[in-house]
Amino acid sequence: MAEDEYRFSANGELHCPYGRCDGSGWILNEENDGVVECECRQQRLARARVSGINSVIPKKFRGVSFDRPPVTDMDPNAVQTVRDWIGHLGNNLDQGRGLWLMGDTGTGKTTLAMLVSKEALKQNRTVAIYSMPSLLTRIRATYGAEAGEESYAEFFERLCEVDLLHIDDLGAEKQTEWVLEQLYSLINERYEREKSIVVTTNLTQDQLEQQIGPRTVSRLVEMCGESMIPMFGEDARHKPQLRDL
Ligand SMILES: Nc1ncnc2c1ncn2[C@@H]1O[C@H](COP(=O)(O)OP(=O)(O)O)[C@@H](O)[C@H]1O
Ligand SMILES: [Mg+2]
Ligand SMILES: [Zn+2]
Structure with missing residues (x-):
């Protein structure tokens, strides 16, 4: 998980819009130590792909x-x-x-x-x-x-x-x-x-x-x-x- 995957959240902070993960895009399963992808991850990736685009409110x-x-x-x-x-x-x-x-x-x-x-x-x-x-x-x-x-x-x-x-x-x-x-x-x-x-x-x-x-x-x-x-x-x-x- 590269840090820059998260760089483009709306307010510049790491947070999960669904409140399901810790902002990393991954949800830990304590029982088997596994991880599953949070819904927010694909959105963050999409956001990163559109870097270079101005998304800042003046x-x-x-x-x-x-x-x-x-x-x-x-x-x-x-x-x-x-x-x-x-x-x-x-x-x-x-x-x-x-x-x-x-x-x-x-x-x-x-x-x-x-x-x-x-x-x-x-x-x-x-x-x-x-x-x-x-x-x-x-x-x-x-x-x-x-x-x-x-x-x-x-x-x-x-x-x-x-x-x-x-x-x-x-x-x-x-x-x-x-x-x-x-x-x-x-x-x-x-x-x-x-x-x-x-x-x-x-x-x-x-x-x-x-x-x-x-x-x-x-x-x-x-x-x-x-x-x-x-x-x-x-x-x-x-x-x-x-x-x-
Ligand atoms: N109906 C209104 N009453 C008071 N101030 C307004 C009103 N509409 C716009 N303004 C103010 O006038 C300025 C221009 O607004 P803006 O949204 O840029 O207008 P426009 O894009 O239609 O030219 C801003 O400072 C805004 O706060
Ligand atoms: Mg205008
Ligand atoms: Zn999440």
Whole structure:
């Protein structure tokens, strides 16, 4: 059992999400001195395989919670839809159902999406969290990989295999043929593998089609189905009195 098998637990500590083993992934049988594999072990291995993927909630959003501002100040319909989605998180991830938050800047889309990723990590799922521009930068970096370094194909495969792919600010990236192709292959691959995705975007569906192409958007629409959450309204960044209450 190599130490690095456990490195990627959600909170960075060794613990068993099922409370069945000591966090090592193995359950000791005192009677015959044998060991059996705990359910958590395969999950930890899967997590280790997706190393190199960003699974860290940005500091600003680490404390997000349904019980506190700003979430308590947000559109109650949007918040309820996210709460319900999280209530069925395991099923949603297993069935590749996604969540799409669209609307104006400063309405809480990123905050709500972080609640989803936070819960997925808490439930020991693998999550990749990227803003669209940072994801593209990360993909570009794999292109110049030296021998022994991670190749594009490896990174792409990891992005396709995580339980949840979280893309913030879809459509904010500069569009080139290359960008559109990267995005399409990623979304299409996850669509075919029935893997879940959470996206936020400032664009409407029509605008997004113009920006990233109708093929990619139609996959997203199908994946997110009922869970396309409109969040329009004033920019809360310009309403400090609300935020500071
Ligand atoms: N409805 C709201 N009421 C008060 N503050 C909010 C509200 N929505 C968002 N905020 C705050 O505004 C800022 C932007 O939120 P964010 O989730 O990044 O919005 P978006 O992704 O929609 O641009 C954050 O500081 C957040 O805490
Ligand atoms: Mg945002
Ligand atoms: Zn265990």
